[in-house]
Amino acid sequence: MIQQSITVKDAMNLKVMHLNLHIRISNCLRNRRIITLSELTKLDANSLIKCRGIGKRSVAEIESSLKLLGLKFIMSQQDWEIWTKQHEELIKKLLLDEKIFMLNNLRYTVLFIENNSNEKIAINEYMEVSEYMDMPSDFTKA
Numbered sequence: 001m002i003q004q005s006i007t008v009k010d011a012m013n014l015k016v017m018h019l020n021l022h023i024r025i026s027n028c029l030r031n032r033r034i035i036t037l038s039e040l041t042k043l044d045a046n047s048l049i050k051c052r053g054i055g056k057r058s059v060a061e062i063e064s065s066l067k068l069l070g071l072k073f074i075m076s077q078q079d080w081e082i083w084t085k086q087h088e089e090l091i092k093k094l095l096l097d098e099k100i101f102m103l104n105n106l107r108y109t110v111l112f113i114e115n116n117s118n119e120k121i122a123i124n125e126y127m128e129v130s131e132y133m134d135m136p137s138d139f140t141k142a
Contacts, residue, residue: 006091008077011084012038017101018094019065028053041066041075 014037016029032051034040045059066072070087072079084091 004089006084006095008080008084010095011087011091012036012080014038014094015098016040018069018097021061021065022058025054025058025061028058037066037069037071038075038080041071041073044073050089074093 016026016035016037016039018037021029028051029035029040031053034043038141045063046063048059049056050053057131069090072085075083
């Protein structure tokens with residue numbers, strides 16, 4: 001297995017989903033187009049409270065979740081570089097979690113498409129077979 005070094009950019013592009021926030025808070029952040037941890041850590045508590053649907057308790061939950069990962073509000077590029085060096089194994093795990101999450105979503109999408117295609121094929125095959133059967137003419141026209 002090839003060891004891949006983690007860059008600061010990799011760390012900064014980690015998704016907010018890793019904070020395991022309540023769905024309401026996650027939706028508010030997504031509606032404000034805050035998707036990555038770096039986008040979130042550019043903000044301070046006061047600017048988050050201004051977001052519709054986010055109050056003091058929500059900010060406290062976000063701050064607590066950031067602290068669990070060793071992050072904080074208003075992080076500079078230098079803060080990210082230090083955090084990346086100190087938490088390389090955690091970042092690798094979180095990146096792997098993201099890839100698994102995306103692959104699972106892709107797999108469900110492909111299965112859904114395959115199922116729809118198979119159903120269409122099955123319907124088309126049934127209609128072709130029904131033409132040779134003794135069926136009322138208006139049944140096969142449907």
